[in-house]
Amino acid sequence: MMKPLPKPVAEAKPPAPTLPPLILPPSAVIPPPISSNTAIPPVTLPQPKIPLQPANIDQAHALLQQLLPTKIKDRNGWRNDILSAFTGLKIPYEAQYFCAAIAIIEQESSWQSDPTVANLDKIVWKEIEKRADKYHLPMLAVKLALLKPSADGRSYKTRIDALKTEKQMNALFEDMVADAGKIGLPFEMKNPIRTGGPMQVSIDFAESQIRAWPYPYSYKGSLRNEVFTRRGGLYFGIANLLQYRVNYPQMKYRFADFNAGRYSSRNAAFQAALSILAHKKMGLDGDLLMYQNNQTSTTQQQLIKLAARLDMTTQAIERDLKLEKSEAFSQTRLFKRVFELAKQQTGRDLAQQVTPQIQLVSPKITRKLTTEWFAGRVDGRYKTCMGRQPNIVKLP
Incomplete structure (x- = not known):
């Protein structure tokens, strides 16, 4: 384990x-x-x-x-x-x-x-085509605009066709954003790179x-x-x-968090316990709240329905849920009550970590992959590495 x-500590004048x-x-x-x-x-x-x-x-x-x-x-x-x-x-x-x-x-x-990323040039052209379609622009006109020279002397089209790595792609879009006026396209060339x-x-x-x-x-x-x-x-x-x-018993849950977001494995376990109380199958994605357009998540809806059983007000439930992205959530009354009632209902302690069930979506992904797959693959590599240490420990 x-x-x-x-627990964190504080000093007088940090x-x-x-x-x-x-x-x-x-x-x-x-x-x-x-x-x-x-x-x-x-x-x-x-x-x-x-x-x-x-x-x-x-x-x-x-x-x-x-x-x-x-x-x-x-x-x-x-x-x-x-x-x-x-x-x-x-x-x-x-x-x-x-x-x-x-x-x-x-x-x-x-x-x-x-x-390197396979077919990166095709991925970029596809994204550009989507933006062109949105503005009803023919791709021929777009490609003509991208024949203009870029900061490194090559045309933007030449650079796109030669793309092999995300670093190259990031540099390309940084130049395109800075040079948007000269390129003359009516749509924004926002940098699509989110990881690197x-x-x-x-x-x-x-x-x-x-x-x-x-x-x-x-x-x-x-x-x-x-x-x-x-x-x-x-x-x-x-x-x-x-x-x-986090207090996870195995490193694989940290790997799942790396893929799905910090505390996602803990939050997915909370959703699993809640689904037992609500008698409703719920998505175990580790996201307890929705932050766009003041929407109410399924998790929040079910908790509010169970407010009387939880012996908590709607305001108290919402207050605790706002801590979902922090360590402090596991110490809230809401977290403890859900697991306490789930234990009473099932007669057993429930795991406080569950691998989130999320399908991975990215232009770079060409087959069906999930967070569970990712965590399992990384965990296998982790155990191989641990086997190379001087005092070999047999992992569970």
Whole structure:
């Protein structure tokens, strides 16, 4: 079982809002990756009491060197950037955490700092065609406009046809957005890239993270571009994966959270318990509220129907639900009452973590994949990595 984390602590005059180390104090959380059109309620960040005193750096180097796959290109460079991220984020130098990061990197990029994407040019042309159709523009006219030279001297069309990686695609759209007036197209060329780097971390998450915890590197240009560097992609990916506190018995639930959003496995378990009380099959997606257009989620609707049984007012239910994206939700009366009543109804304790049931949708995905599939694949890589540590532990 993974070790629980201590409660956050505060000091009298903190320098700025910060995020926690994984196991040792201080502890805090920030919002998970979000889409650009979704509003997530603000999360208050506790302040640190003292800086973490890390383990011996030489021992950490030696351990990470043993855990990394032997045949990856620039092995020392990967080791140094991973270790630098752990140090900057104050995450303990332990095999389980190193291996968690290693497993995600293998799954998301196969140790490519700028991973290639099959048929990326076709994906981009398809997106451009959708926008052209919306404005009733013939693609011939659009392609003629994109024959104009870009910032690197090549035409935009030539650059699109040559696309191989998301970093190239990001640079292309950054130039297209900056050069929109010269291109002369009547529609906005918004950058469609939402994730990047060797861990495919969300750009939105990186922007939230840097406001809450100091970024250890100096950089030129935008933070978005920094995510596409190896060091930046690893730093923000490791932060998203490990720099928040949950009491999961197995690492696979953290992998599911990485895919579906922080605390999604806990929230999906809450939905599973609620479905028992409501005698209604519910989607276990880990999203308890809807933040667009003041809509009421199915989860919220069922809870309000059960208000009398829960012995809670509608206002109290809504107040607790607003904590769904934080560690604090598991300590609310709502969370405890739902599991308490579900136990009374079933006669057994229910798991407080369930893998979210979400189908993955992306222009890059060409087959049916789910969060459960993702978590299982990463967990297999994690266990392989753990088998490389000096004192091999048989995992469940």
